[in-house]
Amino acid sequence: MGDMQILPVARHRPPLRRPTWIIVLVSMVSLFLVCAYIYPPQSRNACYVFSSRGCQVLTDWLPPAPARELTDEEIASRVVIREILSASFTPTKKAKIAFMFLTPGPLPFEKLWDKFFSGHEDRFSVYVHASKEKPVHVSRYFVNQDIRSDQVIWGKISMIDAERRLLANALRDPDNQHFVLLSDSCVPLYKFDYIYNYLMFTNISYVDCFYDPGPHGNGRYSEHMLPEVEMKDFRKGAQWFSLKRQHALIVLADNLYYSKFRDYCKPGLEGKNCIADEHYLPTFFNMVDPGGIANWSVTHVDWSERKWHPKLYRSQDVTYELLKNITSIDLSIHVTSDEKKEEQIQPCLWNGITRPCYLFARKFHKETIDDLLQLFSNYTAL
Numbered sequence: 001m002g003d004m005q006i007l008p009v010a011r012h013r014p015p016l017r018r019p020t021w022i023i024v025l026v027s028m029v030s031l032f033l034v035c036a037y038i039y040p041p042q043s044r045n046a047c048y049v050f051s052s053r054g055c056q057v058l059t060d061w062l063p064p065a066p067a068r069e070l071t072d073e074e075i076a077s078r079v080v081i082r083e084i085l086s087a088s089f090t091p092t093k094k095a096k097i098a099f100m101f102l103t104p105g106p107l108p109f110e111k112l113w114d115k116f117f118s119g120h121e122d123r124f125s126v127y128v129h130a131s132k133e134k135p136v137h138v139s140r141y142f143v144n145q146d147i148r149s150d151q152v153i154w155g156k157i158s159m160i161d162a163e164r165r166l167l168a169n170a171l172r173d174p175d176n177q178h179f180v181l182l183s184d185s186c187v188p189l190y191k192f193d194y195i196y197n198y199l200m201f202t203n204i205s206y207v208d209c210f211y212d213p214g215p216h217g218n219g220r221y222s223e224h225m226l227p228e229v230e231m232k233d234f235r236k237g238a239q240w241f242s243l244k245r246q247h248a249l250i251v252l253a254d255n256l257y258y259s260k261f262r263d264y265c266k267p268g269l270e271g272k273n274c275i276a277d278e279h280y281l282p283t284f285f286n287m288v289d290p291g292g293i294a295n296w297s298v299t300h301v302d303w304s305e306r307k308w309h310p311k312l313y314r315s316q317d318v319t320y321e322l323l324k325n326i327t328s329i330d331l332s333i334h335v336t337s338d339e340k341k342e343e344q345i346q347p348c349l350w351n352g353i354t355r356p357c358y359l360f361a362r363k364f365h366k367e368t369i370d371d372l373l374q375l376f377s378n379y380t381a382l
Contacts, residue, residue: 074228077256081288084249095177097124097199098170102162103184104152105133107142108366112187112373114139120192127170129162157262159239159277167248180242185312185363186299187372189327189379195359198298202351205247208237208297209282210344214337220274222264229260235282240299240362250288257284296332296348300358303335313364318371323379329357 070078101107107128117124117139126145128135131152137143147169152158163181170176178199188195199206212218212235221234243251258280265274285293302311313322334344348357364372 068227071228073256077254078288080253081250084253085246085289085292087246089245091177091200092175094122094175095200096122096173096175097196098173098176098179099124099126099182100163100166100170100179101126101128101182101184102131102152102159102166103128103135104131105184106135107137107184108369109184109187109364109372110137110139110142111369112376114141115373115376116188116192117141120196123192123196125170125173125176127166129166131162155267155273155275155277157266157276160258160261160280163239163277164252167243167252171245171248171252177245178242179245179248180298180360181240182299182360183240183362185365186240186360187362187364189300189323189359189361198350198355198359199242203244203292205244205285205293206242206296206298207247207281207285207293208240209235209286209293209295210237210334212236212334212336212338214339216273216337219337220265220272220279222270222272222274224264225260228256229283229287233283233287234279235286236278237282237295238297238299238301239277239281240297240301240360241281242298242359247285247289247292251281251284254284257287294348295346296357298357298359300326300329300361301363310363313368315365315367315371318364318368318375320375320379323361323375326358326361327356327379330354332357 099113107113117126126141128142128146129149129152130146131149134146135142137145147165150158150161150165152162166181167179170179180199190198217236218231218234221231223231261276261280261283265276265279267273267275302313305311330348332346332348336342336344347354349355
């Protein structure tokens with residue numbers, strides 16, 4: 001017995017009790033993340049089920065999504081736009097500015113514009129789109145300059161149609177190298193030579209464009225614009241542009257992005273108040289040539305009253321001090337429509353040099369014509 005080896009007796013161990021609930025939880029979270037990556041939420045509201053920060057909380061730590069394959073229409077559009085922008089445009093010896101007036105009827109400041117244009121007949125052209133009533137012109141520069149016009153409804157795509165109609169007519173003249181959109185309530189702030197040199201001797205267009213995360217900015221975006229127009233690209237700005245010839249051409253050539261705003265940016269759609277003329281061109285240029293625009297308009301308006309329409313200047317408002325104050329502004333300021341009311345400020349740079357932002361101003365009541373004529377020689381002097 002003493003020589004016998006005593007073998008250890010195997011002990012009976014109970015089966016290992018795994019924390020099953022942890023395994024289930026980890027599996028569910030993993031499945032959710034995989035699904036979120038492969039099938040991202042189509043509605044931003046769905047993101048708030050999981051976090052008060054919305055979709056941003058997911059995109060912060062999910063791997064980047066693979067690049068989206070472009071549609072046939074996007075490929076064709078990008079090719080055309082790229083070719084136009086990369087083409088070499090040599091200004092003609094008689095380079096002109098096209099002044100395009102978008103008006104419902106008469107132009108109350110024709111006498112002022114006549115004074116502005118006088119003596120520069122070979123450096124400008126005039127086009128008038130009168131949507132309701134054909135004007136009776138009092139200036140020789142406006143006679144026979146009316147183009148075929150159609151009805152224009154504020155806030156709807158017909159406003160963009162009118163702008164494109166003006167561009168199409170102005171582009172027929174190869175000498176037109178810059179295209180300025182003006183309203184019936186616009187007036188010039190400088191003499192012709194200053195405005196001509198300001199626009200002609202720089203290589204950018206003046207299109208108002210800024211990011212507004214509030215209800216009157218990205219709150220107007222519709223996901224029906226996907227996949228071509230994403231919310232991150234959606235921009236806002238005033239409609240009063242000044243375009244170089246290449247940019248005027250791509251606006252006229254565009255149908256893809258135009259159709260998205262025609263169909264899905266209109267007052268009342270999905271309970272939103274999307275205004276096509278405030279979003280189409282800012283978004284379009286932000287997507288196709290963001291470095292080619294100045295992000296501010298050369299036409300001044302006063303939004304300090306915080307109404308749907310800017311301040312209307314009456315006769316008692318028009319003074320030398322008012323006009324000189326406008327021409328002294330050299331900062332572009334945009335205010336977001338969210339609760340923060342954030343001010344986005346940038347200097348107005350002309351070829352890298354700080355210059356006054358505005359060449360034109362609106363809205364002036366027709367009763368101010370005599371005041372403006374009296375002040376013109378003084379306030380336009382540099």
